Amino acid sequence: MAPAPSSTFSAITLNINGEKHTLSVDHRTTLLDALRERLDLTGTKKGCDQGQCGACTVLLDGRRAVACLQLAVAAEGREITTIEGMAESDQLHPVQQAFLDLDGYQCGYCTPGQICSAVAVIEEHAAGWPSAVTDDVRPEAGPPPLTADEIRERMSGNLCRCGAYVSIVQAVARAAAAEAETTETAEAAA
């Protein structure tokens, strides 16, 4: 059902995983519900619908956001990346591969949010963003070592009720190390 634009509905275009989707949405529709109920992109999960669990984490213009606290109409013009956009065709993203290999999940429901968060965490860290457990927060100090404690702190917006935190942290650390190595190799080659 796609009602005509009115005072309560608007036609919008969302840029999701590099594809444009035009749809008419109720102004109250969250980005989360637009993804799940209108676009059949159900990889983004609804755990609490009030910004407390992180299951609906997506990337908006490359930064982490909970899709349940974002109105779909306000996401127009943003570059939206969901779990469905993480893999390169058959090639899993290194974070996805690490979650799979190290069993960084159990029921799997928080997993897409954990993975989206982890991808952003690795980038935030590489960009030198400090966290609450970073000892030296001076900009010139550069990125702190991505220790298990740094990962735990930065991932704490994503709840996992199965209690798979230990293997999630190991998966994020492995993916981050693999990416750092790739970057170093690329830099050396250049």
Next chain:
Amino acid sequence: MTTATTGTTTAKGSVGTAHTRVEGRDKVTGAARYAGEIPFAELAYGWLALSTVARGRIRSMDTAPVLGMPGVLTVLHHQNAPRVDSDYVGMLGVPPDPTAAVFQHDRVPHVGWPVALVVAETSEQAREAAEALVVHYEEEPHDVAFSGEHPDAYPLDAHMPAVTEKGELEPELAASAVVIDAEYTTPEEHHNPMEPHAATALWDGGRLEVVDSNQGTMWVADELAKLLSLDPASVRVRSEHVGGGFGSKGVRAHQVAAVMAATVLQRPVRVVMTRRQMFALAGYRSPTTQRIRLGADTDGRLRALDHRSLSLTSTVHEFIEPSAGVGRVMYDADAHHTANRLVRLDVPTPTWMRAPGEAPGSFALEAALDELAEKCGIDPIELRVRNEPERGPVSGLPFSSRELLTCFREGARRFGWADRDPRPGLRREGRWLLGTGTAAASFPAGAMPSTAAMTAEADGTFTVRINASDIGTGARTALTLIAADALQVAPDRVQVRIGDSDFGPAMIAGGSMGTRSWAWAVTAAADELRQRLALSAGLPPEGITVRSDTSEAIGALAQKERHSFGAQFAEVAVDPAIGEVRVRRMLGIFAAGRIVNPLTARNQFVGGMTWGISMALHEEAVRDQATGGHYGADLAGYHVATHADVPLIEADWVDDPDPDDPVGIKGIGEIGIVGAAAAIANAVWHATGVRHRSLPIRPDRVLAAGGEAVTGAPDA
């Protein structure tokens, strides 16, 4: 015709080696679809409206304005909803919780009782209309105050007797050189699986189809058929991926409401609980008040053990949290008394939650043992060695196996227990006081009858159909490995299909019995299939299918004390200035039968221990006495452990195959939480000198007790 073989590409030995989950790729790419995510044409959205009063009657409901709102299709309530029959005993041998038999009368027994379902074309419209629905109540005074002194408490037999008594308690206590007499409390705790309860119901070709998130599709299908007086064969429930359950995902209001609406509207209807609604409708663990009295000789040998637990239930359904049961397995004493009592209040109905009974019961009993060790001046592990029973303390039955002391020995070695100075409050590191603690764990090991079908396909692969449920346990993968070994083929030739009530009766994912019960049926089917294949010259195009039923084999099991055991160790740091408690490391060593998949098994043990941290330090649902409802019924108000709360937790196991199980499995889903909170509380005592007998060990409790440790009054 294809030649039938199993043995030629022998790959015996899948069980016991690490395998990633067979559905893992779907889970990390978002392709795995959970109950609320299967698309249906003409889908309508239902939104539950819940009572705002704690006790009374619905006087009237202003449905007319709501029915006029955009997109609204119907409002179901007690005056127009289809009638249901809740006078039956379900598959698990208990009558249904009437909370699921929605909209049958005008009585309101607690805050959050379902009073209406609003169905609309979109979820936004349904939600707005449900929130706009005005319900007028005739309010009555309510009682939600739980305390150990409640005058109306009564003993209740459930899956275990309410009371066991052996020996003369008072004389033995009087004759004991050392006596512990303490009260322990645990709060109301909620499962909060990450996936909220969700169901889509539709009628398709004369059959009721329900796509659901549950711990047993046959269980839910059976109850729906009984509730709605339908032929069981005309109800199909599917539940392929389940986003956590922990005991909460059985028959609940949302499924029944969805079925009613789908019946009335003759189109698919989806009902998903909100996180807030789950606090009233999804079940929870009752708070407990437990009094423990231990009497011992100076050498620590128990003369008297008395464990009395009180829990609560609603006024509409009896459910008891049997916390006093744990001592019936763990420790013997000349006088041994245990009792589970219940009080009925104007609250929602509690239910099974990960290690029901054992989780709160082990907190109290294992903390009391630690207090006894301190008082006797005996190492806590040595105290347990001295009280290790040879037979079931209450039943007198032999143990099928009991490797508790092996777990303690291995755990003590790896944790570095031998170097521990038993005196409390001595170790300081900056602002932190450090301490270590230990506790024992146990959980029943059982199996329930199940059926399975196994097909040797013409293409050389094998398909297993079993109504198992993988709620995150890794059961789907475990069964694949078990089937592969039983057929003597590589696991990639086996496809296991689960979560469909059409596959026939099987145990639910519960009681740490799922994987063992299903594995038995899979093994039995594989044995028969191999025999059939050995006799057949080749495979017909449709393959060869055999069915198994383990009822007889399981019924023939000898009566024994059958349990998994474990030893928990924790190190904590406590900042007495701000009351912060941090768990620095944990180690759990378990004797829990044969481990099928070490990768997922370790994760599951660690997950249980993570629940122990959460239980010890964070979780607590607080009920407002004035309204009868919760404060902060959400994941901001109800804290569960998150990444920053959970250190490196190690879990491992000792060899302990169950001698009476075809695969040697015991069950591992619940034992990880048992004893974990006690180990942490015992470590907090070791750090600070203060006994915290009420969970969670909140900062304010640590602060309030802070001064006392110094002055030597070890109570909180």
